[in-house]
Amino acid sequence: MVRSTFWDRSTEPLVPPAPTSESYDDVVVGAGAVGLAVATALAQRGRSVLVVEAHEAVGHGTTARSTGKLALLQGTRLSTIAKDAGLDAAGDYLAMCREALEWVRPVLARHDVATTRRTSASWGEDLGDVDATRDEDSAARALGLATRWQRSAPDGLPGHGAVLLDDELQVDPLAYTVALAHEAMAVGVDISVGRRVTKAVGHPQAVVHCDDGSAVTGSQVVLATGIPVLDRSLAFATTKPVRSYALAFASPGAELTMSVSVGQASISVRDAAGSGSTTSEAVVVGGLSHPVARGGSEARRIETLRRWTRDHLPGAGEELDAWSAQDYTTPDDRPLVGRLPGATPVHAVTGFGKWGLLAGVGAARRLADAIVAGDDVGRFPPSRLAGPKRAATITAWNGEVGAAMVAGWLGAARQGRRPRATSTVDGCTRTVSGVCPHLGGVVRWNDAEQTWDCPLHASRFAPDGRVLEGPSTSPLEG
Structure with a gap:
């Protein structure tokens, strides 16, 4: 069974007290980083907010099962967006991630979540990937990041060429999720766990129904659930769900570059500490993503990841944990945000391509700003996908x-x-x-x-x- 993560060893998922109200200004579906960020931003602007989470606790979803990288250098994301939509679009994406990082840093400090600073790297596993790393370096520097390029892969990993950025952050993603939940509750957000939303109907107020037979009302509903549930927009046709895998190995004292390969079978590497510590206890290796339920045996992919680790990270010791996570990619590598069609006021935000700890938080907070201001956030999915x-x-x-x-x-x-x-x-x-x-x-x-x-x-x-x-x-x- 692939269930337990390395992060479960030092941080407990959170079970908040059950809310008593049945009426709110806003109802947010999903208590990952995205849902908690949008809920906090709405509450900070004076609105009453409920977050409804299907799992039995905060910290059982995708955010808490990630590799915990709060990086601005994200594989080849900036150069890919720049080639597709121009440097201004890449700059806007980077600005959104920076906005999220500036908000997240003091939140983590307030809730005593330790972060470690590492150099991040995007490296090419094959000679054919060298141009991609050079392009990312050029795009990043054009947008003001102090990246540099080198011929070798970091930490003796197999590959050719890498773009690097110093002083990036990594975190225990379960502790990160729990901290965001505490921050939300501190500004008045109610969080209800163990309730799966099944439908939202009504106008101008939305009545949100749950699988336990209960219902709550809100003037706005925000779906932060990956592919949006309650979907009236065919959003499932504009995102690709992928599943990826992670393994943790004992590696006390190791300090590694926070790396991700840019090849087709992307591999992620980082060292990891126990909660509240900055001393490395393990190395976490992730990757080998594939469309969900397509691509053969999942167990075989985990075994491939084990072999790769043994071959290329000789300092990796006993295997501690193995787990997986699910995320959603978009056709242009940018998040999808907007209001779903229909009279019921439902918004959705999704499509972070494994970088939701910053990109998702940034997109969520921008959506909250637009909702409060009464701005037109556009229909979902956005018109930019129509070309x-x-x-x-x-x-x-x-x-x-x-x-x-x-x-x-x-x-x-x-x-x-x-x-x-x-x-x-x-x-x-x-x-x-x-x-x-x-x-x-x-x-x-x-x-x-x-x-x-x-x-x-x-x-x-x-x-x-x-x-x-x-x-x-x-x-x-x-």
């Missing part, structure tokens, strides 16, 4: 989704029956419907985490059919 280049990417992505749909149902047709999902975990055999309630995809077994995952839009379910991750808001039927 021919973006349309080609979106068409290709949805072609893959269609192929997965057809393959799943053809497999069921060959068996002559409606798809069923049967699993045996810890000696308990269960059979549930094999059809995802979201859009009818046929789920596939995740052999690392022992879950049923949908290859269409990445809904995930426990062996007994319970929803673990949206966009589905309904379980697999028994």
Whole structure:
């Protein structure tokens, strides 16, 4: 089972007190970094805010399962945006991340969350990646970052060329999430855990219904759930859900560059300390992302990551933990923010491509500013995706989704029956419907985490059919 993270060793997820009100100015769905950031920003402007979280505690979602990099150098993000949309667009993205960092730093200090400063690096694993690292260096320097380029990969890693930036921050991402929750509660935000939102209806007030039969009202609803649940915008057609993996190995005293490779099979490396400490106890290696429920055995990918670590990080000792996380990429590597179609006032923010600890927080706080000011934040998804280049990417992505749909149902047709999902975990055999309630995809077994995952839009379910991750808001039927 891929469940426990290295961060769970030193930080406890947070179970806030249950709220008593049923009416708020704003209801935010999702208690990760994005949801907590937008909730805090709204409350700081005098609004009453509720955050509703499907997990049983704050700290069980994507934010807390990340590698905890608060970096402005993010692979080749700046040069990719600059090539696609111009240097001004890349500059705006960087400014958004800087705004988030300036807000986050004092929050972490107030809540005694230790950070460590490291040089960050984007390195090329192959000779063909050298130009990409040089382009990132050029774009970063043009935007005012004091990067530098070198011919060798950092820390003796295999590769050719790297762009580096000194004095970047890394953090325990679970401690980061819990600190953001405490900050939100300190300014009056209520947080309700263990409630999955199933629908929002009504105008001008939205009535938000949950799976426990309860409902709350708000003048605005913000979805910070990855692919937006309650989706009326076809947002699932404009993002690609990817799952990636992380391993922690004992490595006391190691101080490593905070690195990420820019090749197709991206690898992330950092050292890690226990909560409240800056002394390294481990090395965390992550990567090998792939579209959810597509790309073969998840367990085999984790084993590949193990071999890579043993081959290239000789200081890595005993394996401590293995886990995975899910995030969403966009056709142009920029977050998607906007109001969903329809009369009910629902906004969404998603698509951070694994850099949500800053990009997501920055996008969320800008959305909060727009909501309070009454500005038009635009429809979701944004119009910038309407051009021919973006349309080609979106068409290709949805072609893959269609192929997965057809393959799943053809497999069921060959068996002559409606798809069923049967699993045996810890000696308990269960059979549930094999059809995802979201859009009818046929789920596939995740052999690392022992879950049923949908290859269409990445809904995930426990062996007994319970929803673990949206966009589905309904379980697999028994």
